[in-house]
Amino acid sequence: MPVLDRKLLRDALRMWAQILAIALVMACGVATIVTSVGAYRSLDETRSAFYDRYRFATVFAGATRAPLSLREPLSRIDGVSAVELRIARSIILDIEGMVEPAAGMVISVPDAGEPSVNRLYLRSGRWPDPARQEIAVLDSFASAHKMVPGSRLSAVMNGRKRLLTVTAIVLSPEFIYAIGPGDMVPDPRRFGVLYMPRSALEGVFDMAGAFNDVAIRTQRSARLPDVIDAVDRMLTPYGGTGAVERTDQTSHAFLDNELIQLRAMATVIPPVFLLVSAFLVNMILTRLIALEREQVGLMKAVGYTSFAIAWHYAKLTLVIAAVGIIVGSVSGNLLGRGMTRLYGEFFSFPFLVFRQSADLYAIAAVVSAVAALVGSGRAIWGVVRLPPAVAMQAPAPTLYRSVLSGVPGLARGMSQLSLMAMRHLLRWPIRAALTTLGTSFAVALLITALFSFDSISYMIDTVFFRTERQDATLVFASPRAPDALQAAMRLPGVMRAEGFRATQVVLRKAHRERRLAITTIAPDADLARVLDRNLAPVAAPVAGLMISERVAAILGLSVGDVIDVDLLEYGGRRSKAAVSAIVQSYVGLAVYMHPEALDRLIGDGPRLSGVRVALDTSRLPELYAAVKSTPAIGGIALQAVSRTRFRETIQENITIMTSVYTALAVIITFGVVYNSARIQLSERARELASLRVLGFTRGEVSGVLLTELAVIVALAQPLGWALGWGFSWSVVRGFESDLFRIPFIINRSTFALASLVVVAIALLSALIVRRRIDRLDLVRVLKTRD
Amino acid sequence: MNERILHAKQLTKIYRSGEVDVFALRGVDLELFRGEMTVLLGPSGSGKSTLLNILGGLDQATSGQAWFGDLELTACSERQLTRFRRDHVGFVFQFYNLIPSLTAWENVALVTEIAPDPMPPEEALAMVGLQNRMGHFPAQLSGGEQQRVAIARAIAKRPDVMLCDEPTGALDSSTGVLVLEALSRINRELGTTMAIITHNAIIRQIADRVVSFRDGAIVETSRNAKRLQPSEVSW
DSSP states (O other): OOOHHHHHHHHHHTTTHHHHHHHHHHHHHHIIIIIHHHHHHHHHHHHHHHHHTTOOOOOEEEEEEEEEEGGHHHHSTTTTTEEEEEEEEEEEEEEESSSSSSEEEEEOOOSSSSSSSSEEEEEEEEOTTTTTTTTEHHHHHHTTTTTTTTTTEEEETTEEEEEEEEEEEEEGGSSOOOOTTOOSSSSSTTEEEEEEEEEHHHHHTOOTTTTEEEEEEEOOOOOOHHHHHHHHHHHGGOOOOEEEEGGHHHHHHHHHHHHHHHHOOOOOOOHHHHHHHHHHHHHHHHHHHHHHHHHHHHHHHHHHOOHHHHHHHHHHHHHOOOOOOOHHHHHHHHHHHHHHHHHHHTTTTTHHHHHHHHHHHHHHHOOOHHHHHHHHHHHHHHHHHHHHHHHSSOOOOOOOOOTTTTTHHHHHHHHHHHHHHHHHHHHHHHOOOHHHHHHHHHHHHHHHHHHHHHHHHHIIIIIIIIIIIIIIEEEEEEOOOOOOOOHHSSSSEEEEEEEEEEEEHHHHHHHEEEEEEEOOTTTTSSBOOEEEETTTOOOOOOOSSSHHHHHHHTTTTTTTTTEEEGGGGGGGGGEEEEEEEEEEOOOOOOEEEOOHHHHHHHHHHOOOEEEEEEEOGGGHHHHHHHTTTTTTTTEEEEEEHHHHHHHHHHHHHHHHHHHHHHHHHHHHIIIIIIIIHHHHHHHHHHHHHHHHTTOHHHHHHHHHHHHHHHHHHHHHHHHHHHHHHHHHHHHHHOOOOSSSSOOOOOHHHHHHHHHHHHHHHHHHHHHHHHHHHHOOOHHHHHSOOO | OOOOEEEEEEEEEEEEETTHHHHEEEEEEEETTTTEEEEEEEOOOSSSHHHHHHHHHHOOOEEEEEEETTEEGOOOOOOHHHHHHHEEEEEEEEOOOOOOOOOHHHHHHHHHOOOOOOHHHHHHHHTTTTTTTOOOOGGSSOOOHHHHHHHHHHHOOSSSSSESTHHHHHHHHHHHHHHHHHHHHHHHHHOOOOEESSSSSGGGGGGGGGEEEEEEEEEEEESSOOOOOGGGGOO
């Protein structure tokens, strides 16, 4: 091994703590890249593989009742490669041992052979026999209830309770993310999908020779808007509700959302770490080279080229980078696997493709090494530039500015020791500024992690406690006359009931359009309310639409605009309506109307799609029993249960996220504060030892150094709050989707907590350095040449 | 003995310090001959170190010329000067300038690794009497031992000329004598041309020739009729 490399190795071993501190910061950057991009790729690949192998549809459409004879014309549409005509209905599931009813979907499968689109992965069991009451059950629901082939369950289908036998447990590309009506997060216990042979279902729903749902697979070259137009033209006479692409399919949209978030994580977080590590490398290398100034001169004197010396120090940088890259890659790999496996559990995939892409590690490694080299560039350039005769001489004493000397009042208020600290701080303003910035990143990261808790509890507060305050929503099997409200009131345990009508529409303004549902809210409604942008309840005006901010943004609408409304459940008939208000909504694409206004728009008289109810919780079992046996009720959404479930899920996620981010913030704070304290100590050891010799106590001497740190950490707080505010804002924007938005709320306590954590870690690193100050060997320090 | 190895013509060096120009060298002419031991004598600040730095390719002259044989050092690029130092010059400094994280042997190897025709580090260390201290780090060696490691490092490359700047400056008399003995022995046995800077007039007695400096100029050049052994001097 060349002698210079031995020197390198010994230098590295001597500075192991500082090198490790920097390498860990760098490792965080590498790990986030590897984890998030790795998980992104795995999830993306797994999804595409599942989609491909199980022939997931590209176009989805619904109708009231259309004849199977449409199969021919539908298949002949240009670009269509396969068509599956299905019967799909909402049902209520009655599970033994569970008081509340579960929501469900039943979907037909061919009597023999597999579906041509949306094939099922058979996890266990055998395909159901059409001659018996047999079904296949979606794996998530089956595992939640520990069902196996042979288990039995009751389902209320078309008003009649049927006892069904499970013969197969399956997975479907259509329900990778299976979420029930009214739920914001999946609850596999309360939402299930059943598959039944077509001939058996035809009888149950009186759908012989007919279908109400179609899944279409298209060729890669197909123009989807054309396919959708053609499908709509054919289905409109049969109550077609408008064909949609995958982007509007719930499971797919949720997965997309998850992928977007992973990508956001991969692009936002690593740069922060790489920036901080570049700065840290710069800081310690500048100091190291300053200390080795004479050695550099010697090496030049004996004939080493500037390049050889620069390369020597660059190699030290690369050693740091290598440690960071190795630690980051290994932990990133483990975390990525863990994360993908978590996805595998959360989403239902039959298999996981964990892509080990070498390029990812190569990119992460190169990016980190380059960041480190950029950080060390200035320090190394200084070495190259120094003429050997100059390098051999000790550097001239640092020139301090006589800061504060012109301000007598202020200077008198400070001790000479504080003045020393302040002058030192101001002597290297850029370094002080960068140290402050680095520390503030830690504060910002913590705020970014913690604010989501504020935002989401605010969201729960507004969504659940101010807008959707009902305990449950009963959805009728088909629209009913207003007297259904009275019937609902008579159900056991119902204390208050408010009817509503909902219908599928497409809103159009110029070339922009969006498919969504209009829901009515009566002016005197108290359970469900609409809030304006200041969170004050607003009553629906007798005419016009109240649209949420998100819809307004998508369609470019403002109050007073008149837009087209295509009524999908009524043959796509087009009407016009004006925008009367823009309102608050965090979930879905909300559009509200006065009941009379919607009835007028549809023109078939007053109708109700369902009722929202407030419940007497002591009588829940009776209500549940009644719901399970009431044919008119097609589905039930239990907001009370959803609320709890949502809180639990979010709590879990936030706990994980907060611990990860806190760990990252700890690493950054420690890396920055510890390193800068160590460097200051090395720069000022002589000075501090002199003070000790002069008779200052250990505490006073430490104070000189720690005052400076304290100032930096204090300045980093407001900066960190500002940065954290900015990061959080970009997170809110990044998470915004049609499914939900997060309100941008940061509580004061969040700022405080973030600062508290950072200050605590800074104190800890200060204490470690303080112990070194206490152990300063006075005689030795004073004898060495600075 | 009369081959001229290094020579300077009208060398001038001006340092700009704040707003005043400091003349470190004022038109110095000097010749060093192969195999000769020359002592450059003068008080501190008289310009001898500056001259040695320029002759050794460590510094640039403001005007005038310096030659190593046929190579005009004052016209060389940084790269050529590095080459020159690497191949032809051995330096010894007052504060030894050893790399603290390398052992004695490694400090010598630092140079032998890049020299074209080096002697083994252990041989160089043996010449300065440190064959038993090769594995020690600088912090584990006395000042005299450290300086002898520096000398071993300088001779290991078999330089044409050794430039020693106050090699005994930081040492007491008896330790200084040991160092001078090492230098003297190398001059004798290897025939290495040697220039020793000192402000200690006693050391002049061990040289072939003495050049005295004052205020950036040479005030006197004399030749010793008899060279004393380092062991015969003390201060």
